[in-house]
Amino acid sequence: MRNATTALFAGALAVMPAIGFAADSDDPIVIPIHNWSSQIVMSNVVGQIFESMGNNVEYVTTDSQAVYESVRLGDVTLELEVWEGAFGASFRAAQEKGGIVDVGDHNAVTREDWWYPMWTKEACPGLPDWKALNDCAAVFATAETGDKGRYLDGPVDWLKHGQERVAALGMDFVVVNAGSAAALWAEIGAAEADKRPVVVFNWTPNFAEAVWPGEFVEFPAWEDGCDKDPAVGPNPDALYDCGNPAKGYLKKAAWDGMESKWPAAYGVLSKISFTNAQIAEMAKLVDVDELEPEEAAEEWLDANEDIWKPWIDAGS
Structure with missing residues (x-):
């Protein structure tokens, strides 16, 4: 063929x-x-x-x-x-x-940010608000993260600044970097079998939105300068304290x-x-x-x- x-x-x-x-x-x-x-x-x-x-x-x-x-x-x-x-x-x-x-x-x-499949909302009903996610951090804990939640970020070279956001917003999460986009899809696919709550980096457009309905976490809205000026965003002492551009x-x-x-x-x-x-x-x-x-x-x-x-x- x-x-x-x-x-x-x-x-x-x-x-x-x-x-x-x-x-x-x-x-x-x-x-x-x-x-x-x-x-x-x-x-x-x-x-x-x-x-x-x-x-x-x-x-x-x-x-x-x-x-x-x-x-x-x-x-x-x-x-x-x-x-x-x-x-x-x-x-x-x-x-x-x-x-x-x-x-x-x-x-x-386009949109790129923290994301979860819809079954996750059953374990953390306050989603998509980021504060509700943080209150549910223990739901996402694994052996490697202890009592903190696990967030699977994109590959290191994508520079998504997940670690900086966690620190800036005081979140009870540990950021783990995936080795590839395929590793992100594998994480969602593995969680689907028993509807295990997961939060991962995702983006649109890609095929995943048709396979696994889900939502982006709603962080403080992006403002120009959030990545350069600590005065922009809710934490006056840190960068990356807001979400990525929604559009x-x-x-x-x-x-x-x-x-x-x-x-x-x-x-x-x-x-x-x-x-x-x-x-x-x-x-x-x-x-x-x-x-x-x-x-x-x-x-x-x-x-x-x-x-x-x-x-x-x-x-x-």
């Missing part, structure tokens, strides 16, 4: 370079790969679109925070998922140095030399805009359907020509 799909897809792409594109460089467009499924599949989707236009593409595994410095220096060409909550600070810092440009927002609205952006970024070196590809990049549902579907193809990222990208492109082909027409 994969070979047939791949052959059909390749055949369809074979005619694409006939469209009138501006001349792009023969050098490869370098696309970074991170450690969550939607970004990996989206990178392959966009990479295959660029290849259909006659461009060369190279994928490199890159730290999800350091990538903005890499883009700024031209070591990688672009970043397709700039999440406001997770990477906004790193993106802004790179912008201030110069060399990286904002190529526009996706249609998706965050999802941007695209590029090296500022991309437009002149790969004008056709840059034009298409400026038109690309994925929705929450489309991004969740990309993640599902890997996390639920267990396709390889390259195969997932092929399947998504094959099923959604009406979405991506107009980007090529408009960007060329």
